[in-house]
Amino acid sequence: MTYRNTKQRKDVYDVLKGLDRHLTADQVMEELKKNDRQVGLATVYRNLHHLHENNMIGKVLKDGVALYDGNPEPHDHLHCRMCGKIFDVPKILNEENIKAIEDEKGFSVEEYFTTFEGVCNDCKK
Amino acid sequence: MTYRNTKQRKDVYDVLKGLDRHLTADQVMEELKKNDRQVGLATVYRNLHHLHENNMIGKVLKDGVALYDGNPEPHDHLHCRMCGKIFDVPKILNEENIKAIEDEKGFSVEEYFTTFEGVCNDCKK
């Protein structure tokens, strides 16, 4: 037995699974309070870390601040500079792109991330 | 007249131009001391920000920490998880890739960044 399924961990996980957004640790705290779940800040951080480590949730860094989402599948991100929202998009690079880098540089790629910065459709209106 | 060419700014700039590495603000400080240049920490931060803002130097975020390099041209990064080094590589995505995203999502791309995480050639030996 290694991990324990605590109600706090489940509460944190449920928040992310229940929302289709990218949340900071603070925003997860807010949601927990909104749902009358009492979880300490350190515990929220610990569980976000734990869940991400175990591929249960996704994580992005925006300006050095961690954002978590309920989708652990690899995907790219569009970041709107007007409204700050982050949109998920399918990975744009494929196996061949990666193989090219690996062959050319002798670098073993384990993961790769692409982020697009710009203005989303809504904000252009 | 808007900006002034101070010796501190030049010192910070020269450090980055003189080294082919990605440095944190602290590492820039170290280099300055090594070269007997006296520049305050806040000034280092201000100048790194200023130089980047004016496209004089490049900037990457690694785990939320800013790294600066002397090359302001857009390029992608390989990050070795063994030695921590960051290697520059040419942008892998091209105009067509970007246009596809823009057309499909109605998102105007201003900048885009790709980072490859893995193990570099040296560390595999």
Added chain:
DNA sequence: CTCCTTAATGAGAACTGTTATCATTGTATC
């Protein structure tokens, strides 16, 4: 069901990287 080990928690202190404050300095223009 009770006992026991230890993973996990809560509260707050500590830490890290960065930015803000503010009096002082020095660069560039007149």
Added chain:
DNA sequence: GATACAATGATAACAGTTCTCATTAAGGAG
């Protein structure tokens, strides 16, 4: 050389995150 104000240095403040440590409670063993 006088002047204006951008830039500096020292330090306080800040934000996000991690650490500490005493306490709690999962969940496996008996």
